[in-house]
Amino acid sequence: MDFATFLIQLLNSVQYGLLLFMLAAGLTLIFGIMGVVNLAHGSFYMIGAYLAWSLSSTFGSLTLAILGGAVLSVLLGLALEWLLFRHFYQRDHLDQVLLTFGLIYIFEELRSIIWGDDVHGVPVPDLLSASIALTDNQSYPVYRLFMSGVCIALAVGLYLLISKTRLGMKIRAGAFNRDMAEALGVNIKLIHAIVFALGVTLATVAGMVAAPISSVYPNMGSPVLIMCFVVVVIGGIGSVRGALIAALLVGLVDTFGKVLVPQVAGMLVYMLMAAVLLWKPEGLFRQ
Amino acid sequence: MSAPKANLETLPTGLKVVLGLALIALLGFPFVGSDYYIQMVTRMMILAIFAMSLDLLQGVTGLVSLGHAAYFGLAGYALALLSPADAAPSLWWSLPLAAALSGLAALLIGFFVVRTHGIYFIMVTMAFAQMVFFLFFDNKVLGGSDGVYVNIKPSLAIGWGAQSWEPLSLDSKLTFFYLTAILMLVVYAFLRRLLWSPFGRALAGIRVNEHRMRALGFGTFGHKLTAFALAGTLAGVAGYLWGAQTGYVNPELMGFHMSAHAVLMVILGGMGNFAGAIVGAFTFEYVLHVFKDLPQAGSVNLGKHWQLWMGSFIVLVVLFAPRGLLGLVQRLGQRKEAGDE
Numbered sequence: 001m002d003f004a005t006f007l008i009q010l011l012n013s014v015q016y017g018l019l020l021f022m023l024a025a026g027l028t029l030i031f032g033i034m035g036v037v038n039l040a041h042g043s044f045y046m047i048g049a050y051l052a053w054s055l056s057s058t059f060g061s062l063t064l065a066i067l068g069g070a071v072l073s074v075l076l077g078l079a080l081e082w083l084l085f086r087h088f089y090q091r092d093h094l095d096q097v098l099l100t101f102g103l104i105y106i107f108e109e110l111r112s113i114i115w116g117d118d119v120h121g122v123p124v125p126d127l128l129s130a131s132i133a134l135t136d137n138q139s140y141p142v143y144r145l146f147m148s149g150v151c152i153a154l155a156v157g158l159y160l161l162i163s164k165t166r167l168g169m170k171i172r173a174g175a176f177n178r179d180m181a182e183a184l185g186v187n188i189k190l191i192h193a194i195v196f197a198l199g200v201t202l203a204t205v206a207g208m209v210a211a212p213i214s215s216v217y218p219n220m221g222s223p224v225l226i227m228c229f230v231v232v233v234i235g236g237i238g239s240v241r242g243a244l245i246a247a248l249l250v251g252l253v254d255t256f257g258k259v260l261v262p263q264v265a266g267m268l269v270y271m272l273m274a275a276v277l278l279w280k281p282e283g284l285f286r287q
Numbered sequence: 288m289s290a291p292k293a294n295l296e297t298l299p300t301g302l303k304v305v306l307g308l309a310l311i312a313l314l315g316f317p318f319v320g321s322d323y324y325i326q327m328v329t330r331m332m333i334l335a336i337f338a339m340s341l342d343l344l345q346g347v348t349g350l351v352s353l354g355h356a357a358y359f360g361l362a363g364y365a366l367a368l369l370s371p372a373d374a375a376p377s378l379w380w381s382l383p384l385a386a387a388l389s390g391l392a393a394l395l396i397g398f399f400v401v402r403t404h405g406i407y408f409i410m411v412t413m414a415f416a417q418m419v420f421f422l423f424f425d426n427k428v429l430g431g432s433d434g435v436y437v438n439i440k441p442s443l444a445i446g447w448g449a450q451s452w453e454p455l456s457l458d459s460k461l462t463f464f465y466l467t468a469i470l471m472l473v474v475y476a477f478l479r480r481l482l483w484s485p486f487g488r489a490l491a492g493i494r495v496n497e498h499r500m501r502a503l504g505f506g507t508f509g510h511k512l513t514a515f516a517l518a519g520t521l522a523g524v525a526g527y528l529w530g531a532q533t534g535y536v537n538p539e540l541m542g543f544h545m546s547a548h549a550v551l552m553v554i555l556g557g558m559g560n561f562a563g564a565i566v567g568a569f570t571f572e573y574v575l576h577v578f579k580d581l582p583q584a585g586s587v588n589l590g591k592h593w594q595l596w597m598g599s600f601i602v603l604v605v606l607f608a609p610r611g612l613l614g615l616v617q618r619l620g621q622r623k624e625a626g627d628e
C-alpha cells in the first residue's frame with residue numbers, strides 16, 4: 001500500500017468513525033441518563049437521510065435541508081419522548097427492547113408510505129463537490145472532509161454543552177443521582193426530554209450529512225444500529241468519551257480490514273469487541 | 288429497573304385443561320387442515336421449539352438474548368452444507384450433529400457473553416449474532432447472501448445400503464408434521480423437567496438474585512454458560528427442522544429480526560413457562576399471517592403495510608400485556624377469584 005492509498009484509507013476510517021460517533025453518542029447518552037435501550041436509533045439515521053433527500057429537492061440546497069431537518073428532528077424527538085419513551089424509563093430493559101423494535105417496523109412502514117421504497121441519491125453541493133489531488137490518479141473528495149469537519153464541530157459542541165454549561169451540569173447531575181437532582185430543583189423531566197431530542201437529532205443529522213455519499217435506501221438503519229451497539233459496548237455504556245474513542249477504533253479496524261483482509265472484514269469489528277470484552281467486560285470507559 | 292418479573296412457573300388448573308385440549312386439537316389438525324395449513328402449523332411448531340429454547344434464557348435465567356437466531360440458523364446451514372449432494376442425509380446422525388454444532392457455537396460465544404450483565408448482554412449477544420451472520424453473508428463458499436438449498440429431505444431410514452428400512456418418508460407433509468410435533472413435545476417435557484431440577488432451580492435463583500446465588504456457593508458463570516449452550520443446542524434442533532422443511536437456508540435466518548421475533552414470541556405467550564413460549568410462537572406466526580393477508584380496502588392494500596400493523600401490535604402488547612397472554616389470563620382469573628370472595 002503506497003502512502004496516498006494509506007492516507008485515503010486513513011481519512012475514510014476517521015470519517016466513518018466520526019459518523020459512528022454521532023450515532024453512538026446519542027445512544028449512549030439516552031442509555032446513560034434515562035436508562036433506555038433504543039433499538040429504533042438506526043431508524044432515526046434512516047429518517048435523517050430521507051429528510052435530506054426530500055428537503056434538499058424541495059429547497060434546492062443541502063444546507064437548508066439539514067437545518068430544516070434538524071428542527072423537524074427536535075420536534076420528532078420531543079413528541080416521541082412525551083408520547084412513549086417517558087413511560088418506559090422505569091420499565092424492564094426487555095420491555096424497552098420490544099417497544100423500540102416495534103417502532104422500527106412502524107418507522108420503516110411510514111417511510112415506505114411517505115417516501116416510497118426506491119433508492120435515491122442526494123447530490124453533493126456544488127461548493128463541496130471538488131476533489132483534492134493526492135497523486136496523478138488518486139484524489140480525495142472535499143465533501144468527505146467537510147463531513148468529518150461537521151462531526152468534529154458537533155463533537156466539540158457536545159463536549160462544551162455537557163461539561164461547560166449550566167444545562168450540562170444539570171444533565172450530569174440527573175445522570176448521577178436523579179432523585180437528588182430533582183430535590184434540588186432541577187426539572188428532570190425537561191432534562192430528559194432535551195437529552196432525548198438531542199440524541200435523535202444527532203442521529204438524524206448523521207443520516208443527513210451521510211446521505212450524499214451513502215445514498216438513501218430502505219432499511220439503511222439496521223446495519224448502522226448494530227455497529228453503534230458495538231461502539232457503545234467497546235466504549236462503555238454512558239460514556240461519551242468512550243464512544244468517541246471506540247468509534248474511531250471501529251472505523252480504523254473496519255476500513256483497513258476491508259482493504260487488507262477482505263474475506264473476514266465483516267467479522268473483524270466483532271472480534272475486536274470480543275477482545276475488549278475479555279480484557280474489560282464493562283467497556284473501556286465505564287462511567 | 289431491571290427487576291426480574293414474577294414469572295409463570297405454575298399455571299392455574301383451568302388454563303392447563305385448556306392447553307391440554309388445544310394440544311389434542313393440534314394433533315388432530317392434519318385430518319381437517321389443507322396442505323397449506325398443515326405446513327403453516329408445522330412451521331409454528333418449529334418456531335415453538337425455537338421460542339422454548341430462548342425461554343430457558345429469557346424467562347428462566349433472566350438473560351435477554353437478542354442474538355438467539357444465530358444458533359437457529361447455524362443448524363439449518365449445517366444440514367444444508369453437510370448433506371451429500373445426491374443422497375438424503377440420515378436424520379439419525381444429521382440432526383444430532385447439526386444441533387451439536389449450534390451448541391458448540393453457543394458454548395464458544397457464551398464464554399464471552401455470559402460474563403456481561405443486563406443491557407450489555409443484550410447488545411453483545413446481538414453483536415455476536417451479527418458476526419455469525421457476516422461469516423455466512425460474506426463467504427461464497429458458505430452460500431453468501433443468496434443462501435443454500437437443501438435439495439433432499441433427510442431420511443428416516445434405519446440401517447445401511449440394501450438392508451436399510453425406511454418406515455416413513457419425510458417428503459410426506461403428514462410425517463413431517465408429526466415428527467415436528469413429537470420433537471416439540473419432547474423438548475417441552477425435557478425443559479419442564481429441567482425447570483424443576485436442582486439445575487433449573489439454580490437458574491431461576493440467578494434470575495432473581497445472582498449475587499445471592501454466588502454467595503450461596505453456586506458457580507453462576509458455569510450455570511449460565513451451560514444454559515446458554517443448551518439453549519443454543521435446542522435452537523439448533525428447530526433450525527435443522529426449518530432447513531429441512533423449507534429446503535432453503537439464507538443468512539436472514541440468523542438476522543436481527545429473527546432474533547427479535549423469538550424474544551417477542553416468548554413475551555407474547557408469557558415467560559418462564561415453556562407452554563407460554565409455544566402459545567407465543569403460534570400466536571405470533573398467526574398474527575403475522577393475518578396482517579400480511581389483509582385485504583384491499585378501497586385504494587389501499589392493507590396487507591402491503593403489514594409492518595405498520597405488526598409494529599403497532601408489538602407496541603400494544605408491551606403497553607397492555609407485558610406478562611403475555613397466559614399472564615393476562617392468569618391475572619383475569621385471580622381478579623375473578625378476588626371478586627368472588
